[in-house]
Amino acid sequence: MFNLLSKAPSSAKNDILSGLTVALALVPEAVAFAFVANVEPLVGLYAAFIVGLITAIFGGRPGMISGATGALAVVMVSLVLDHGVEYLFATVLLMGILQVLAGIFKLGKFIRMVPHPVMLGFVNGLAIVIFLAQLGQFKVPDDMGGQQWMEGQALYIMLGLVALTMAIIHFLPKLTTAVPSSLAAIVTVTAIVIGFDLEARTVLDFLKGMTGNEQATIAGGLPEFHIPMVPFNLETLKIIFPYALVLAAIGLIESLLTLTLIDEITETRGHSNKECIGQGAANITCGFFGAMGGCAMIGQSMININSGGRSRLSGISAAIILLAFIIFAASLIEMIPLAALVGVMFMVVLGTFEWASFKMMKRVPKSDAFVIVLVSGVTVVTDLAIAVCVGVIVSALVFAWQHAKHIYTSNYIDEQGSKVYELHGPLFFGSVKNFAELFDVKNDPEDVIIEFKHSRVADHSAIEAIDSLAEKYAKVGKKLHLRHLSPDCIQLLHNARDLVEVNVIEDPNYKVASDKLA
Incomplete structure (x- = not known):
């Protein structure tokens, strides 16, 4: 204007x-x-x-x-x-x-x-x-x-x-x-x-x-x-x-x-x-x-x-x-x-x-419109630093909430009789609850594999969720394996080896795109 x-x-x-x-x-x-x-x-x-x-x-x-x-x-x-x-x-x-x-x-x-x-x-x-x-x-x-x-x-x-x-x-x-x-x-x-x-x-x-x-x-x-x-x-x-x-x-x-x-x-x-x-x-x-x-x-x-x-x-x-x-x-x-x-x-x-x-308010997601109004109001009432921090936190929480709902699995039985859960979507603090509900521990076969080629372990909450799931399978005499983890995810699990016990299936022939290529 x-x-x-x-x-x-x-x-x-x-x-x-x-x-x-x-x-x-x-x-x-x-x-x-x-x-x-x-x-x-x-x-x-x-x-x-x-x-x-x-x-x-x-x-x-x-x-x-x-x-x-x-x-x-x-x-x-x-x-x-x-x-x-x-x-x-x-x-x-x-x-x-x-x-x-x-x-x-x-x-x-x-x-x-x-x-x-x-x-x-x-x-x-x-x-x-x-x-x-x-x-x-x-x-x-x-x-x-x-x-x-x-x-x-x-x-x-x-x-x-x-x-x-x-x-x-x-x-x-x-x-x-x-x-x-x-x-x-x-x-x-x-x-x-x-x-x-x-x-x-x-x-x-x-x-x-x-x-x-x-x-x-x-x-x-x-x-x-x-x-x-x-x-x-x-x-x-x-x-x-x-x-x-x-x-x-x-x-x-x-x-x-x-x-x-x-x-x-x-x-x-x-x-x-x-x-x-x-x-x-x-x-x-x-x-x-x-x-x-x-x-x-x-x-x-x-x-x-x-x-x-x-x-x-x-x-x-x-x-x-x-x-x-x-x-x-x-x-x-x-x-x-x-x-x-x-x-x-x-x-x-x-x-x-x-x-x-x-x-723009009518064309952007309601969450973005809310952030615009919120940051403007907080800037006027308090100061710029608080307003920006509040805006970034709210935006991050909205992002986490939206992506927490995007995790799902494609399931099949492979040649060895193992049940494969092909995981899609990031595994982080916001999605761990939905992640836990994706598995049928009681009815699954003795050998279970989580396929991570379409997913990523992002934080400590994700590690704890995997460890908790592994314990559930162990209690009923079943084994849980992780396959096709990206190198940074493997490193994350390695760093937490004193806190979690999981089985990682190594696959040297599978190439995972790195951050440099992303």
Whole structure:
């Protein structure tokens, strides 16, 4: 329904202009996530710069934008409240080490195990989260120190400017692609607000409201080297390791799913293990420079892709321009109306949400439709990592349930008078109950053979089922043999030889297809 992908060819100009657009959108996001984590705004802004720069240079996905994110901030806040910001820096350092190890041991490949319905749920859920996050910009401080919804003229001006921003982003590419439409919209709306002296909330107003400080500013200097001031002992490790493990997992899941999404949009392929190492290196650096760490940002990544950013230069430009804003141009950035940035993010929502999934619901299996809705809902209610884990688990259970019903046998008596059960379908924890019901122990002849050329022993539950069946035949004085097991199944039974006693009929003339040939 909404095809917002830029048609402009990849070029240095497009990458730099796209980076400028992303940098403008990063400022309020980084400040907001710093506030969520209960740290100073510059801690979030420095994270956006450091993570954005290092992952753009060394990461596995050109064009993907990384920085401080809400998914990590909500985990960090309890650590900061309980132990202080120095423990956060030490945790981010350990988080980065864990992510580098994940890349070294090539764990990034496991992102391929995420089913497509989970991906759709992830995309739709994040689109909803981005949308809900923007609604906070429609609130203003009240007299009691809280927040209230805008009313009257302030609300109408805000809605009008948001609509104008969205209209420029939608229609400008039909006229020209020389300038990213998001950047043009931000500049145009800012000029209108300043030129007509409209009462519109700006980035500076947002910063003051978040910090409660009338002197608040995003101005600062270069990040300074800083070793986390915590005791380097086992007690500290006990405190920070659980947080670091959760943060590393959330960061990698969000980053690798975003990488997969951009791969599909741009019809190119990133490198998941390289991205793990890049994210880890960025977070290690954050730990030594007083920043809150981060991971891939789907909203800003979509802004970059939609604005024509394709190469590493776009991410590098965004990070460097953001740092330039902090050092040299804070006053200019603080003048940007929030309505312009909200309009940009609303267009990201429209472009990110998989609208075709509504039609798809009637055409895919009910279990897949359920997973899409489930992952979307869990993403909104909790966080991305939990949502993806829940989606993968539910998908795996559905798969196991369906395949558990596909096991059956073809029976016959061979030349030696043995009864052969030719097994079809995988033997695993889900199918063992049905497997046990396939055999007629009481009426079978004294010699029974299970033919495995169309089946496979998959796990320990399968071994126990075979052992239990062998015992039943032994109790009535009959012998059970296994024939045509694949080499990996034979190895599995060999490893469990102390737990199970079965007779395997060797057949050196029978060739079993290996995983390499499958």
